[in-house]
Amino acid sequence: MTAITEDGTLDEALERVHSTGPEFRGWLSNHAPMTVEALARHGQARAVHRWLDAYRHRTEDLPAAALTITDDNWREALGDARHLGSWIAHFSRLTAELPWAEVLTAWWPRLLPGITAGATHPVIRVGHAVRTLLTDGETAPRTTELAHALGYWAARHQPLPVTVTPSGTAGPHRALDAIPVSAAVQEGGIRDRLARLPAADGWPAAASGLRRPAGPDEARDLLAELVRAAVARYPRYAHGDAVMLVHAATAPNAVLRVLPALPRALWVPSLAAAWEASAVLTAAYAPAEPRDAAPGPATTVEDAFALAVAHGDAHAIKLADTALDVGGPAALAAMARACELIPAGAG
Secondary structure, three states: OOOOOOOOHHHHHHHHHOOEOOEEOOOEEOOHHHHHHHHHHOOOHHHHHHHHHHHHHHOOEOOOOOOOOOOOOHHHHOOOHHHHHHHHHHHHHHHHHOOHHHHHHHHHHHHHHHOOHHHHHHHHHHHHHHHHHHHHOOOHHHHHHHHHHHHHHHHHOOOOOOOOOOOEOEOHHHHHHOOOOOOOOOOOOHHHHHHHHHHOOOHHHHHOOEEOOOOHHHHHHHHHHHHHHHHHHHHHHOOOOOOHHHHHHHHHHHHHHHHHHOOHHHHHHHHHHHHHHHHHHHHHHOOOOOOOOOOOOOOOHHHHHHHHHHHOOHHHHHHHHHHHHHOHHHHHHHHHHHHHHOOOOOO
């Protein structure tokens, strides 16, 4: 893992981002905080402010806080997007008063059942924020970024109608291959698709097909394998929806990045939630048949990441960031496929 260059670029960029809200045009996610973290981490600090300038038209002002979230009312406010600003203010207060890891540990099990909220963007944003805090140290903008990410997750929190629990015998590669794909499910937006999943043929059995871990260490190992499996599948299945299937890899990788900051007792439920995210996105967006993908022009992961940066799209950059964690031919193929299928431009 590469450390952030201590030239102040990331903190400057985060301060710019924190004047904006986590969404725009009603519900589209603001990808800026995740993208600038990935750029700064992988030697592209010079591109950070240029990328933000191009992305500015996709942002809106930070929403005002109209409600004070308390120990008495947080359950009622959970999942209420009208309180986006209030939730961000709440976590900003908490992280100012308490160590960020203490806040994260208290709220992680409360938020985890709603991991698919906001098409998994909130948990991905949390993963980027925690990675920086763990790897590069605490600064005010980095702690504020975690507060914004947790607030976004709380406001959009929405558990699936049926809980997904690993209780089978398959490893992640085989378990993802067994997820049923149904045209009846794959219509409309993500919330419509997820609402239809519980009634889909083959879904309950496939959703529970992942092997149950024996303990925290196996949960961590299965989670890492799940990320590798999702990255390896991406080039062959991305033609179903090249943007949404990015999250089948980046969401579990976000959870993997958070594990070191959590008590080991939370690692097994974290795997279950990450599996849920990857499985439901696969069911909702993967095509029935894979396609072979042509190799990309890059021969090293560093060159491939540079091509993703030149491409400019936030999803291409974030998939490249996760693919770098995996490495090898699978990473090169995933990055190339994303740049081929996702429309270019900072979006």
